[in-house]
Amino acid sequence: xxxxxxxxxxxxxxxxxxxxxxxxxxxxxxxxxxxxxxxxxxxxxxxxxxxxxxxxxxxxxxxxxxxxxxxxxxxxxxxxxxxxxxxxxxxxxxxxxxxxxxxxxxxxxxxxxxxxxxxxxxxxxxxxxxxxxxxxxxxxxxxxxxxxxxxxxxxxxxxxxxxxxxxxxxxxxxxxxxxxxxxxxxxxxxxxxxxxxxxxxxxxxxxxxxxxxxxxxxxxxxxxxxxxxxxxxxxxxxxxxxxxxxxxxxxxxxxxxxxxxxxxxxxxxxxxxxxxxxxxxxxxxxxxxxxxxxxxxxxxxxxxxxxxxxxxxxxxxxxxxxxxxxxxxxxxxxxxxxxxxxxxxxxxxxxxxxxxxxxxxxxxxxxxxxxxxxxxxxxxxxxxxxxxxxxxxxxxxxxxxxxxxxxxxxxxxxxxxxxxxxxxxxxxxxxxxxxxxxxxxxxxxxxxxxxxxxxxxxxxxxxxxxxxxxxxxxxxxxxxxxxxxxxxxxxxxxxxxxxxxxxxxxxxxxxxxxxxxxxxxxxxxxxxxxxxxxxxxxxxxxxxxxxxxxxxxxxxxxxxxxxxxxxxxxxxxxxxxxxxxxxxxxxxxxxxxxxxxxxxxxxxxxxxxxxxxxxxxxxxxxxxxxxxxxxxxxxxx
Ligand code: C2E
Ligand code: CA
Ligand code: CA
Numbered sequence: 001x002x003x004x005x006x007x008x009x010x011x012x013x014x015x016x017x018x019x020x021x022x023x024x025x026x027x028x029x030x031x032x033x034x035x036x037x038x039x040x041x042x043x044x045x046x047x048x049x050x051x052x053x054x055x056x057x058x059x060x061x062x063x064x065x066x067x068x069x070x071x072x073x074x075x076x077x078x079x080x081x082x083x084x085x086x087x088x089x090x091x092x093x094x095x096x097x098x099x100x101x102x103x104x105x106x107x108x109x110x111x112x113x114x115x116x117x118x119x120x121x122x123x124x125x126x127x128x129x130x131x132x133x134x135x136x137x138x139x140x141x142x143x144x145x146x147x148x149x150x151x152x153x154x155x156x157x158x159x160x161x162x163x164x165x166x167x168x169x170x171x172x173x174x175x176x177x178x179x180x181x182x183x184x185x186x187x188x189x190x191x192x193x194x195x196x197x198x199x200x201x202x203x204x205x206x207x208x209x210x211x212x213x214x215x216x217x218x219x220x221x222x223x224x225x226x227x228x229x230x231x232x233x234x235x236x237x238x239x240x241x242x243x244x245x246x247x248x249x250x251x252x253x254x255x256x257x258x259x260x261x262x263x264x265x266x267x268x269x270x271x272x273x274x275x276x277x278x279x280x281x282x283x284x285x286x287x288x289x290x291x292x293x294x295x296x297x298x299x300x301x302x303x304x305x306x307x308x309x310x311x312x313x314x315x316x317x318x319x320x321x322x323x324x325x326x327x328x329x330x331x332x333x334x335x336x337x338x339x340x341x342x343x344x345x346x347x348x349x350x351x352x353x354x355x356x357x358x359x360x361x362x363x364x365x366x367x368x369x370x371x372x373x374x375x376x377x378x379x380x381x382x383x384x385x386x387x388x389x390x391x392x393x394x395x396x397x398x399x400x401x402x403x404x405x406x407x408x409x410x411x412x413x414x415x416x417x418x419x420x421x422x423x424x425x426x427x428x429x430x431x432x433x434x435x436x437x438x439x440x441x442x443x444x445x446x447x448x449x450x451x452x453x454x455x456x457x458x459x460x461x462x463x464x465x466x467x468x469x470x471x472x473x474x475x476x477x478x479x480x481x482x483x484x485x486x487x488x489x490x491x492x493x494x495x496x497x498x499x500x501x502x503x504x505x506x507x508x509x510x511x512x513x514x515x516x517x518x519x520x521x522x523x524x525x526x527x528x529x530x531x532x533x534x535x536x537x538x539x540x541x542x543x544x545x546x547x548x549x550x551x552x553x554x555x556x557x558x559x560x561x562x563x564x565x566x567x568x569x570x571x572x573x574x575x576x577x578x579x580x581x582x583x584x585x586x587x588x589x590x591x592x593x594x595x596x597x598x599x600x601x602x603x604x605x606x607x608x609x610x611x612x613x614x615x616x617x618x619x620x621x622x623x624x625x626x627x628x629x630x631x632x633x634x635x636x637x
Contacts (some may be wrong), residue, residue, distance in 0.1 A: 003054040011203045015044050022194045027216055028231050029287050029301060030238050032096050035089040036214050040206050042082045043469070047199040053136075054196065058063065060135035069123060076119040076128055079145065082111040082202065083152040086182065090156040093175065093213065094163035103157060108152070108329040115148045125433045144599035148187050151177065153179060174212025178205045180622045222278030223269050226290040233289070233354060239301075239343070240350045244298050247306035249286075249314065250339035250360045250373075251279065251321075253294035259334050260294075268294070270327035271334065271392055282317050283309055295361045314338070326559060339363055341375035355383050386442060392428035393439050397448055401457040403427055404463070405623035409478070409594060409616045412608040417636050421478040421512070421616065422450060422460045423623045440482070454494055456480075460504035460509070463626055470630055471524050473637065478510045479540065483517040492530040495534055506535035512562065514541045521555070528557055541566075541595065550585060561586050565597020565617070572603055580610050587611050 019040050025035050054073045087108050092101045111261055118141065121126045127141035157179050166173055185201025219231030239246055253259065258267045272294060278287045279296055286300040286309060300306045318338065324331035339360040347353040356375045363373040396402050402424055409419040424433040443449040460477055485491055499506050501517070511531065517524050527536060539560035540553060543566030555560075571579040583593050594606040598617030607615060621632055 003058065004195050005054070006477075007200045008051050009399050011208060012044065012047050012051075012349075013079065013198045015040060015047070015203050015206060018206060019044070022210065022214070025216055028219060028227060029299070030121060030235055031088070031242060032092045032095060032238070032308065033042070033214065035092045036209060037086045038103040039082075039089050039209075041200045042078060042085050043199065043206060046075070046078040046202075050196050050199060053154075055612070057136035060131070065131055068136065072129055072136065073119060073122065076145070077120075078118060080148055081112065083149050084108055086178075086205070086609065087152040087156045087159075089157050090175065093171070094166060094492070095241055096234050098157065099500045100163065102167055104155075107157070111151065118144055132268060146186065146190060152181075170212050170218075170604075174208055177212075178208045178527070179206055181208065221290040223274050224288075224290040224296070225281070226276045228295065229289065232289040232299075233290045235299065236353060236357070237350050240347075240353055244301060245303065245343040246301050247298070247303075247310070247342040248340065248357065248360070249283075249298040249309065250341075250357075250363075251275075251298070251317075252294040252337050252363065254335040254337055256294045256334075259332075261332070263332055267327050267330055267332060268334075271325040271501070274325050274327070278320070280588040285309065289308070291361055294461055297357070297361075310340070325620070335362065337373065339373040339375070345375065345377060345380055345408055347380055352380065352383055352387070354624035355387075357387055358382055359383070361429070361532050366481065388425075389434055389439050390442050390446065391585065392431050392434060393426060393443060393448065396426055397451045400455060401427070402452055402459070403625070404456050404459045405625055406463075407616060408621045408628040408629070408636075410597075412612050412615050412621050417473065417613065417620075417633060419474055419476040419478065419510075420433075420531075420629065421623070422456055422480070424456050424480075444482055444484050447484065450488055450490075453479075453482065453485045454498070457495065457498050457501075457509075460500050461504045464504050464508065465502045465553050467630060470633060472509075473633065474535075476508055478509045478512050480512045480541065481517070483514065483519065486517040486524050486527055487520065491527055492534065495531055495536065496534050506531075507537070508636070510537050510539055510560070510634055512539050513558075515543075515546050515552075518548070518552065518556070538541045539592075544579075544582075545568055546609055552581075554589075558591065560592035560594060560613070562594040562596055563612075563618075568595050568597050568603070568607070572606065583610050583612060587613075 011470070019037070022037070022040075049071065053068075053071045054491070056068060056071055060068055061388065077581050091100050091104050091108070102595070116280055119128055122130060122139060122141075125138075126139045126143065127137045129142065130137055130139055151507060158175075160172070160179065164385070167175070181201050185198050186203070188195075189198045195480060216227075219227050220236075221228040236245075249384060263271075269594065272290075275294075275296065279298060281298065283298050284307040286298040288298065289297040291297060298309070299384050301311050306342060315520060321336045323335045326332075341360055356379065359379060360373060360375050370533075380556075405423045405425050406420040408417045408424060409421060410416065411418040424436055426436075427440050440452070441451065443452050457479060464471055464477065481491075495506070497594070499509065514526075532538075537559045538557060539562050540556075540558045541562050542564040543561050545564040563583075567579060586593055592613040593611065594613045594614040594616055596604075596616050596617045598604050598607060598615045600619050604618070604619055624632055
């Protein structure tokens with residue numbers, strides 16, 4: 001046969017250019033890249049042997065038979081390995097973003113060895129090819145080459161489709177295109193065997209993968225020229241899956257937003273680009289990532305490099321960060337905190353690991369300036385617990401299992417139970433009773449506090465309706481509103497419809513709002529006005545625990561104030577005129593005062609004398625399950 005090389009030479013040149021460009025450009029430290037390089041290198045070698053063997057076969061009389069066998073054999077071995085290499089690349093690709101079971105690798109390797117053996121058997125039985133006096137001939141088993149090629153293609157495509165969810169759109173369409181090109185290549189090779197076409201198709205695949213997956217610019221943050229957080233997550237995921245040890249150094253600005261406001265965005269961006277360059281220079285053995293809000297992460301693989309970075313380089317870096325950064329003649333002062341974490345923690349899942357890193361970065365805002373923040377076992381077990389509580393919370397919400405306890409509120413003058421505060425409880429089959437101090441903040445973060453609030457409201461209304469006679473002595477039940485609820489546009493709909501469904505008058509429900517809800521005064525004001533029209537009244541919760549002052553409170557339609565137990569206790573530890581004065585001025589304005597945290601008779605007496613309207617605390621009762629609360633009421637009357 002006469003072969004045509006015209007495509008192959010160009011293909012070889014283009015491949016070398018791509019590979020050369022790839023080699024000099026900075027890359028992410030991920031295993032996927034190694035698979036890419038091996039794919040490209042295998043392709044170059046296959047191409048070289050394709051040309052060499054075809055040329056030698058055409059001039060077979062000038063070469064000894066053993067050499068012809070050797071060169072042709074190498075070509076076929078490379079040909080088979082190249083198909084496997086694309087398949088292995090696909091597994092690595094899906095494992096970077098998720099986790100492909102090891103079984104796919106194993107199956108691929110077994111097939112690879114099998115086809116190697118088939119190729120090798122050609123020497124004895126001429127399976128794929130044989131060489132006689134007339135030169136090279138295809139064997140009866142030549143079609144097996146097509147079988148293995150399409151087998152690996154089908155297996156690879158199966159993986160792509162199976163793990164479609166973990167791939168971004170660009171990557172997914174890139175790899176699908178790559179497979180389509182290979183299929184087309186296989187068909188062309190079959191139809192036009194004289195043209196060495198398959199190599200060109202592989203070159204196109206290498207180009208597609210370079211553009212859609214491997215191109216480092218896809219993962220670079222433009223200001224700092226560091227890799228972005230998406231790339232970081234990929235690297236962490238891969239390191240976790242393959243058990244690669246790394247050390248992480250976090251460099252986080254302190255008061256980033258405030259400082260940005262003072263200097264302006266352009267100056268700070270200029271500074272960040274200097275910081276990125278500086279960190280890359282100082283940590284040549286590490287990879288620098290930029291998260292956001294001025295936070296950088298440096299990942300260093302290997303214990304030796306890490307200890308050098310921490311002991312020798314980091315102190316120098318820290319002292320540099322004490323000096324200002326010069327941007328367009330302006331000295332920019334920004335304080336940075338440092339944090340560290342490494343694989344010695346042996347964290348069990350990637351999501352835990354990433355959460356640990358997120359905590360590390362958050363410490364930028366409130367860390368101590370002189371001490372590195374270190375992610376330790378304790379922090380990880382705290383996150384584990386949080387994950388478990390989150391799960392328990394979503395289960396409870398799904399099955400309508402949020403419980404409501406009632407804590408009596410007593411009229412200070414008469415000592416009679418006059419109301420109650422509804423307090424939510426989370427009873428999980430596995431974790432037991434989880435206090436609200438633990439799950440409410442998580443519910444606020446995830447936004448599910450809206451559902452918690454709805455269940456508390458519905459259960460309180462149900463309670464009022466179901467025990468109307470026993471509860472007729474109560475003038476009100478207080479319900480807590482979280483700041484998140486106060487920003488919810490559907491709040492007033494819920495608080496209109498739910499009591500209506502149970503036939504409860506909203507005037508019987510008092511809403512407790514903390515001062516944190518005042519962050520957006522306009523919105524809160526509007527919400528309160530709408531709820532007020534429905535009949536609700538409002539109490540300011542936890543007065544004295546923050547910055548709320550009388551001027552601010554005045555602008556909202558509160559009808560009562562609840563004193564935080566901390567200031568109540570502080571007053572009884574060291575009595576002075578501050579609390580009584582505040583109480584009097586509220587009373588003068590016609591507001592009711594509820595004192596929380598009343599734990600003994602002496603406090604109850606003192607607070608009554610001070611003029612407090614209502615008292616609430618363990619002295620009267622702890623929050624009680626509904627049945628016990630009814631029992632308590634029966635005894636009290
Ligand atoms: P809070 O609104 O300030 O509720 C009063 C807390 O003080 C309750 O804690 C209550 O058990 C506790 N307490 C009452 N009297 C005493 C006392 O004499 N001594 C001591 N040491 N503690 C006393 P709890 O039930 O653990 O609730 C904690 C916080 O969780 C509540 O503080 C409230 O901010 C939040 N929370 C509870 N249920 C809900 C809810 O349904 N929705 C919202 N948004 N927040 C809730
Ligand atoms: Ca409250
Ligand atoms: Ca309170």
